[in-house]
Structures are given as structure tokens and as C-alpha cells.
Amino acid sequence: MINSGLTVNFHLTKNCNFRCGFCFAHFKQTAHLEYKNSASIVQELRNFGFRKINFAGGEPLLYRNFNLLLKYSKKIGFITSIITNGSRIDQNWVKDIAPHLDILGVSCDSGNRETLQLLGRGNGTSVDHTKRVFEWIDEECIKSGARIYKKLNSVVTKLNWKENMSDFVKSLNIHRWKVFQVLRIEGENEMNFSDYQISNEEYSFFLKTHSGLPKYGVKIIAEDNSLMTNSYLMVNPSGRFYDNNSGRYYESDPILEVGVEKALQQIHFSKENFTQRNGFYSI
Structure with a gap:
């Protein structure tokens, strides 16, 4: 059985x-799956032994029946997680979803409005x-007793590598900050990548700028390009595992056709890289 600490995205x-x-x-x-098929994949993943599932996109809250799928995932025993840009979240949504959500991640790359617009x-x-x-x-956690682990995801690019986001990050009262070095993927973002690409030294400069944040309770998880390669178990919108081996995406056969085990054998995944990027963590 697959290690239950691994996360499926x-x-x-x-x-x-x-x-x-x-x-x-x-x-x-890629095409999009209807809710019935997405729910079937979630069930297959749970049957195989996965315990944690993270929903992403695109913007996952744009997926039809997303709330229903999240609640179903929690019902069958998953630790549930979302990575969202947050734009479609309001207070009513939080109240409805809080009992079914374990981890909320919001993507925001700058504390500067102008920089975000340029990005x-x-x-x-x-x-x-x-x-x-x-x-x-x-x-909501105070009112209802829910426990939701909070994290921020930020991508470091040519537009923000000199920025000090410390005050912004501290104001969020989060547990975890994932800081990614912008990654080139053939067929996805290579056309304008030079507008965003940074060197390893520039990425390190950004990390050094924020090295004081852990004393405020923020755990910084740094993911450079090498750690992002083959360290994620990912399912795409058409229901296939895929990886970013060698700077481009490769995908498996459909999970619902060949099963989880065979589909996993068709992609690259490094448990060592998953571990090195602190993929195993408690909430």
C-alpha cells in the first residue's frame, strides 16, 4: 500500500x-471530468491508501460542484486541502466548508498591488x-471549533525577488509559507518565461530577506526548481496522473480505465524529493 503520508494533488x-x-x-x-467521474477517482485514490488530497487548478473553486466533492472527500476519510487564489471565497463559503476542510492554502505572490497586477x-x-x-x-475556527491549517503559496519571479513581504506575511497569521522558484514547463509557460525567470542567486536572496519569519511562527518551505521536479503526485483535469520530468509534462493512462496502481507506474515520482521539500508534515 502507498505511504499514507503522501499527498495527491x-x-x-x-x-x-x-x-x-x-x-x-x-x-x-485536457478535458474536464464531470462530478461523478471526479468523485470516482477520489474514491479510487482513497481505496489505494492515500490519506491526504489537495485540490488545485486552474482555480478549483471554479469547478462545478466543488463544495460537494470536497465534502465527499472528507466523508470517506481524506485529510482535505485546497490551493486557491481566494477570489471566490467569502464569509458564507468559509462557514459552509469549515467542517470539511483541514488545510487552506492561498496563492499570493506579493504584498504590493501593482506587482500583482503586473504578474x-x-x-x-x-x-x-x-x-x-x-x-x-x-x-470561524473560534466560533465553531474547526481546526484549519493555513498556508500561503508564493512564486518568486523577476518582478518580486527584491521585495520584502515580511510584514504582509506576518499579518496573515499563517502556519506555513511555501516559496517557489518560478518554473519553466514546455507547452505551458515557455513563451514568456524570460519575463519572469530568476537565477538561483536571486531566489536565495529572496529567501535570505525573509529568514527572520520563523521566529514569528511562520514555517518557510523553500522549493527551487530541482525540488519541484518529480516531487508531486498530480492528477490532471482529465483524470490522469502526470509529472514534470525533464521540463515538460508526461501523463499516464486514465485512472478510471487502468486503475491507480498501473497509472502510477507510468509516471515519475521521487519520494526522496517529496521528503526533501518537507512534503510530510503534521497539522
Whole structure:
């Protein structure tokens, strides 16, 4: 049986209401599964032994019946997680979903509105809205007794590698900050990648700038390009495992046709890289 501590990342949809120029999850050639098939994949993954599932996109909250799928995943025993740009989250959503959600991750790459607009991450309102989302989570946890682990995801690019985001990050009251070096993926973002590409030294500079945050309770998880390669178990919107081996995506046969075990054998995954990027953690 697969190690129960591993996370499966189910990218439900390629649809997104933001246009981040560095995005490597366009899934241009993939179709979308109907809810019934997505739920069947979730069940197959759980039967195989996976315990943690993370829903991503695109923007996962644009997937039809997303709330229903999340609640179903929790019902059958998954530790549930979301990575979202947060734009479609309001206080009513938080109240409805809190009992079924274990981990909430919001993607925001800067504490500067102008930088976010240049990156294509909405119209710049993500700075304030991200703060509100985490405040709503805190308030709901206090009211209901829910326990939701909070994290921020940020991609370091040419537009933000000199920025000090410390005050913004501290204001969010989060547990974990994942800091990614912008990654080139053939067929996804290579056309304009030079507009965002940074050197290893520039990435290290960004990390050094924020090295004081752990004393405020923020655990920084740094993922350079080498650690991002083959360290994620990912399912694309058409229900196939895929990997980013050698700078491009390779995919398995459909999980619902060949089963989880055979589909896993068709992609590259490094448990060592998963471990090195701190993929195993308690909430």
C-alpha cells in the first residue's frame, strides 16, 4: 500500500479567473471530468491508501460542484486541502466548508498591488482579500471549533525577488509559507518565461530577506526548481496522473480505465524529493 503520508494533488480544472504570466497549469489539451467521474477517482485514490488530497487548478473553486466533492472527500476519510487564489471565497463559503476542510492554502505572490497586477494575479485586490480570507478562517475556527491549517503559496519571479513581504506575511497569521522558484514547463509557460525567470542567486536572496519569519511562527518551505521536479503526485483535469520530468509534462493512462496502481507506474515520482521539500508534515 502507498505511504499514507503522501499527498495527491488533484487539479480539477484548467479554468482560472486570473492570468498569471508564469502559470504552469494551463492544461491546454485536457478535458474536464464531470462530478461523478471526479468523485470516482477520489474514491479510487482513497481505496489505494492515500490519506491526504489537495485540490488545485486552474482555480478549483471554479469547478462545478466543488463544495460537494470536497465534502465527499472528507466523508470517506481524506485529510482535505485546497490551493486557491481566494477570489471566490467569502464569509458564507468559509462557514459552509469549515467542517470539511483541514488545510487552506492561498496563492499570493506579493504584498504590493501593482506587482500583482503586473504578474497577472487579478486587479491587485488580492493583498487585502487574502488578509480577509485568513481572518474569516480564524473567526470561524473560534466560533465553531474547526481546526484549519493555513498556508500561503508564493512564486518568486523577476518582478518580486527584491521585495520584502515580511510584514504582509506576518499579518496573515499563517502556519506555513511555501516559496517557489518560478518554473519553466514546455507547452505551458515557455513563451514568456524570460519575463519572469530568476537565477538561483536571486531566489536565495529572496529567501535570505525573509529568514527572520520563523521566529514569528511562520514555517518557510523553500522549493527551487530541482525540488519541484518529480516531487508531486498530480492528477490532471482529465483524470490522469502526470509529472514534470525533464521540463515538460508526461501523463499516464486514465485512472478510471487502468486503475491507480498501473497509472502510477507510468509516471515519475521521487519520494526522496517529496521528503526533501518537507512534503510530510503534521497539522
